[in-house]
Amino acid sequence: MNGMKHTKGFWLSIVLAVVIGIVIQFLINGEILDSFYTNTLYLIGINIILAVSLHLIIGITGQFSIGHAGFLAVGAYTSAIITMKLGMPFPVAIIVAGIVAAIAGLIIGIPTLRLRGDYLAIATLGFGEIMRIIFLNMNYVGGASGMSVTHMVTWPWVISCVIITIVVITNFTNSRHGRACIAIRENEIAADAMGINTTFYKVVAFVIGAFFAGVAGALYAHNFYIIQPTNFGFLKSFDILILVVLGGLGSMSGAVIAAILLTIISTYLSNYPEVRMVIYSLVLIVMMLFRPQGLMGTKEITAFFKVGKTAKGGVQNDKHTVA
Amino acid sequence: MLKINDINVYYGNIHALKGVSLDINQGEIVTLIGANGAGKSTLLKTISGLLKPKTGEIIFENVNVAGKLPQLIVKRGISQVPEGRRVFANMTVEENLELGAYLRKDKKEIREDFDKVYQLFPRLEERRKQLSGTLSGGEQQMLAMGRALMARPRLLLLDEPSMGLAPLLVKTIFRIIEEINKTGTTILLVEQNAHMALSIADRAYVIETGKIVADGSAAELSNSDQIRKAYLGGH
Numbered sequence: 001m002n003g004m005k006h007t008k009g010f011w012l013s014i015v016l017a018v019v020i021g022i023v024i025q026f027l028i029n030g031e032i033l034d035s036f037y038t039n040t041l042y043l044i045g046i047n048i049i050l051a052v053s054l055h056l057i058i059g060i061t062g063q064f065s066i067g068h069a070g071f072l073a074v075g076a077y078t079s080a081i082i083t084m085k086l087g088m089p090f091p092v093a094i095i096v097a098g099i100v101a102a103i104a105g106l107i108i109g110i111p112t113l114r115l116r117g118d119y120l121a122i123a124t125l126g127f128g129e130i131m132r133i134i135f136l137n138m139n140y141v142g143g144a145s146g147m148s149v150t151h152m153v154t155w156p157w158v159i160s161c162v163i164i165t166i167v168v169i170t171n172f173t174n175s176r177h178g179r180a181c182i183a184i185r186e187n188e189i190a191a192d193a194m195g196i197n198t199t200f201y202k203v204v205a206f207v208i209g210a211f212f213a214g215v216a217g218a219l220y221a222h223n224f225y226i227i228q229p230t231n232f233g234f235l236k237s238f239d240i241l242i243l244v245v246l247g248g249l250g251s252m253s254g255a256v257i258a259a260i261l262l263t264i265i266s267t268y269l270s271n272y273p274e275v276r277m278v279i280y281s282l283v284l285i286v287m288m289l290f291r292p293q294g295l296m297g298t299k300e301i302t303a304f305f306k307v308g309k310t311a312k313g314g315v316q317n318d319k320h321t322v323a
Numbered sequence: 324m325l326k327i328n329d330i331n332v333y334y335g336n337i338h339a340l341k342g343v344s345l346d347i348n349q350g351e352i353v354t355l356i357g358a359n360g361a362g363k364s365t366l367l368k369t370i371s372g373l374l375k376p377k378t379g380e381i382i383f384e385n386v387n388v389a390g391k392l393p394q395l396i397v398k399r400g401i402s403q404v405p406e407g408r409r410v411f412a413n414m415t416v417e418e419n420l421e422l423g424a425y426l427r428k429d430k431k432e433i434r435e436d437f438d439k440v441y442q443l444f445p446r447l448e449e450r451r452k453q454l455s456g457t458l459s460g461g462e463q464q465m466l467a468m469g470r471a472l473m474a475r476p477r478l479l480l481l482d483e484p485s486m487g488l489a490p491l492l493v494k495t496i497f498r499i500i501e502e503i504n505k506t507g508t509t510i511l512l513v514e515q516n517a518h519m520a521l522s523i524a525d526r527a528y529v530i531e532t533g534k535i536v537a538d539g540s541a542a543e544l545s546n547s548d549q550i551r552k553a554y555l556g557g558h
Contacts, residue, residue, distance in 0.1 A: 179418070190467075
């Protein structure tokens with residue numbers, strides 16, 4: 001909400017993101033960044049898309065959905081089928097993955113979004129598990145042993161998808177429709193009484209969120225060489241949820257920063273698999289104790305520039321994506 | 324203006340409104356009084372479309388709006404100030420008011436209505452940029468009323484505007500309700516504070532366990548012994 005009138009800062013950060021994106025491309029071309037760093041960057045990008053898409057559902061519209069990995073799975077498998085089985089190009093796969101995930105979101109959203117709070121959480125959790133089990137039992141996509149996918153992801157694809165996701169979701173949030181979604185989060189009964197079609201907007205937010213999760217799925221599938229149903233269990237949903245909660249419910253820049261930080265932390269911790277989850281959990285516990293509203297609360301990073309221009313040094317962290 | 328014919332509303336198996344009928348004429352303040360759980364708020368929610376009646380009709384300006392979606396009812400000119408205020412706490416006063424005009428597209432008139440609301444509630448203008456969750460209870464009540472007025476209703480439904488407010492503030496709120504009424508808005512006021520409600524209303528209905536048990540002019544009812552004993556405290 002604080003981001004509503006910050007359009008200038010917003011476009012500035014998009015330009016900044018494009019510039020940084022191009023610089024990173026040069027670094028990759030010049031082989032200054034090796035494949036380990038490049039891969040981490042891809043992962044960060046995918047996680048940003050996931051976090052921002054879930055941010056729209058949970059942070060803006062206030063619908064506690066924990067089945068986001070389900071949409072990721074739908075996107076991943078759809079795109080893999082399109083490139084590997086049907087032999088179509090990667091861009092087609094990205095778009096179709098988004099659309100199919102959005103349709104899944106629509107089908108799931110219409111009945112479940114009548115539920116509230118815990119009930120919605122349980123229903124969406126169920127959806128995620130159903131998706132996993134469907135793919136587990138589909139021989140066409142390899143069942144439990146998974147499906148091998150050619151590596152097709154390149155940096156321009158990742159950064160473009162990230163920027164498009166952020167632009168679309170920010171503009172949606174700042175529009176009249178976004179205002180309606182925020183009103184639903186703040187108080188559903190009052191929103192209803194004001195004449196806002198609450199069911200409609202909840203479904204719209206859900207479908208847009210699912211679309212971008214599907215896009216992230218396409219990138220995910222074409223980055224890992226192989227996709228298996230176990231990659232999309234409910235733990236994956238929680239990973240995404242954690243990004244949103246840690247960043248601050250209602251803050252897109254928070255979600256982006258959390259996605260960057262946590263991806264880096266967990267990449268480095270993967271050298272110590274036995275303590276990885278312990279440290280990760282400790283970070284979360286400490287965070288929730290000392291800053292329960294998340295890194296950013298409901299504020300956006302552009303709000304800080306408005307207050308004092310001294311905050312300049314702090315931008316290094318959020319490389320490409322500040323909304 | 325509004326005519327309710329024999330509506331029945333259920334919460335699951337519970338029969339909350341049992342054949343309620345009532346009339347509101349253009350320009351009136353009508354109050355609905357009754358004890359906790361009598362069905363006052365249920366009736367308001369049914370009129371505004373948040374609940375659907377099982378049977379019966381609600382005729383607003385010659386159109387049956389019973390069971391219609393809330394947004395259609397708001398569009399027709401009925402707007403509600405919900406019980407317990409329910410402001411959008413993390414939004415500023417201004418943004419709350421903007422959302423009140425959510426269904427309207429007439430930008431110029433919306434501007435005018437902002438001014439009208441600020442005239443009615445100067446406190447809100449002072450706090451335009453403040454998050455509404457940080458307002459006091461009385462200010463939140465004013466905001467909830469202002470927000471409802473932003474829809475430019477012809478019929479305003481008020482659900483317990485005096486709830487949890489200090490006596491002096493209750494007086495202010497009721498004075499403002501009278502002012503709103505004078506500008507031509509018809510008002511249906513639901514209250515537990517029967518004294519106050521009867522003092523500004525033209526007519527009143529008394530509801531008890533889902534049934535209308537008495538009705539008449541406000542003066543009549545405040546003088547009736549039966550009503551006095553049951554709702555106004557016996558003296």
